[in-house]
Amino acid sequence: MIALVTDSTACLTQAEARNWNVFLVPHTYRLDGNLYTETFEGENGAYVSVLRNSREKISLQASEEQFYHLFRSLKRNGMEVLCTVLSSRLSGAYSAAITAAKRVGEGIAVVDSQLTAGGLYLLISRIREEIDKKQMSLSEAAALCERLRGRIGVAFSVEHMDALRKSRRIGVVRQSVGSILNRRPVLLLRRGGIISCGLARGWQEKSELLAAQIPHDTERLVVQYYEKKKEAVQFASSLKKKLCVPLILLREIGPVLSIHIGEDALAVSWEEKE
Numbered sequence: 001m002i003a004l005v006t007d008s009t010a011c012l013t014q015a016e017a018r019n020w021n022v023f024l025v026p027h028t029y030r031l032d033g034n035l036y037t038e039t040f041e042g043e044n045g046a047y048v049s050v051l052r053n054s055r056e057k058i059s060l061q062a063s064e065e066q067f068y069h070l071f072r073s074l075k076r077n078g079m080e081v082l083c084t085v086l087s088s089r090l091s092g093a094y095s096a097a098i099t100a101a102k103r104v105g106e107g108i109a110v111v112d113s114q115l116t117a118g119g120l121y122l123l124i125s126r127i128r129e130e131i132d133k134k135q136m137s138l139s140e141a142a143a144l145c146e147r148l149r150g151r152i153g154v155a156f157s158v159e160h161m162d163a164l165r166k167s168r169r170i171g172v173v174r175q176s177v178g179s180i181l182n183r184r185p186v187l188l189l190r191r192g193g194i195i196s197c198g199l200a201r202g203w204q205e206k207s208e209l210l211a212a213q214i215p216h217d218t219e220r221l222v223v224q225y226y227e228k229k230k231e232a233v234q235f236a237s238s239l240k241k242k243l244c245v246p247l248i249l250l251r252e253i254g255p256v257l258s259i260h261i262g263e264d265a266l267a268v269s270w271e272e273k274e
Contacts (some may be wrong), residue, residue, distance in 0.1 A: 002131055002141055003074045005083035006113075007062055007093055008038040010120040011224065011251040020128040023070055025062040025085070027093070027256045032056050038256050047255040048227045052263060059256045061093045067100035071108050080107045080138045082131075084123060084145055086116035087192035090260075109142040111149075114192035117257055118222030118249075118269030119154040126271065151274065154189040155197065155213040156224075156267035157206050186210060207235050210268055211242060217273045221248045224267040226258050232266060239268070 001021070006012070008026040017024055017040065027038045031054035038044060051057065067083070074081050083101070088094035094112050101108040113120050126148055131141050183199040186209045197213060200206035214221070221239060225232035229250075236248050253265055 001079050002136070002138055003079040003081050004124055004128060005067070005070060005074075005081055005085075005097075006120060006124050007085040007091075008040075009086050009116045009254060009257055010124055011041045011117060011222070011254060012121060012124065013042060014040040016125070020125065022124060022128070023074065025066050025070060025093075025097075027062050028060040029256055029259060030056065030058040030060065036255065038254055041251055041254070044252075044255055047258075051255055051258055052227075057259045059259045061091050062096060064096040064100045067097045068103055071100055071104040075104060075107050081109065082127070082138060082141050082145065083108065083110045084113040084120070084127075086120060087114045087189070088112045089114075089192040090116060090194075107138065109138050111142050111145040112192065113145070114149050115152055115154060115189065115269075117154060117156075117253065117267060118224050118251060119152045119189065121222055121249075121251070122152050122220055122269055122271045123148055151272045152269065153213065153215075153272075154267065154269045155186065155210050156189075156261065156265055157184050157186045157200065157210060158262050159184060159264045186213075188213060203231065206266070207238060210235070210266065211239060214239070214243065214268065214270050215272050216243065218243055218245055218270040219247070219273050220271045221245050222251055222269040223248060224251045224253045224265075224269070226253045226263055226265050228264060228266070235266065235268070 004022040008024055029036050071081055083097050085093045097110045101110045113123055183201045186198050186200055188195050188197050198209055200209045223232050223236040
């Protein structure tokens, strides 16, 4: 049996993880000196208000030891492991998992998802489905993961670039991109790095620019939000009408990603048809 391992930015519910045989390695974060552990979707408590009212905001990536102990435990229980975590260009979690896998030995495959958030969720759920349907070997599952990630995209808007610049995760985004005259940056995750796709003024323009990034042959969508659920529901409804997508999930942007992209972000992830 192949167990899947991912990190807590994947916005999985505990029920989904249990049903799909997925094991979560959590990131932690510190707000004004208090340490918190990010966990499953819907189980992070009142992090929105705590995060908004905190001055010190620091995220701490999942460690090599966390991956090592989980990999070793799963292997001792007779399972092979396919691990895919958020993009190596956004976090050191991938490197930590690679090092841990080498310590454990055979039976562990680690693949750079080049994704995060809803994109990572879509990747994990599709991998589980294909592994079970086709009874894949570990090497076949790892190769599938590398192919699937190219069919998945992530776009998001932020209120300003301050949090991203502070996190040093903006990749090739021009330093001049920012909030000017009420224009908000809209960004893409491409090959694991963040790039700019334009500026939008107001909610309508922002939602249209986000929607414009989504291919017409999309079959699944995840819309994510920070606190402003009503806006996210409205956006999801407009996408359903425009694209006739059979499945749209609504999820929160968790505390760790919120620290890095700032508050009031809106994101959409999609999976193209094969």
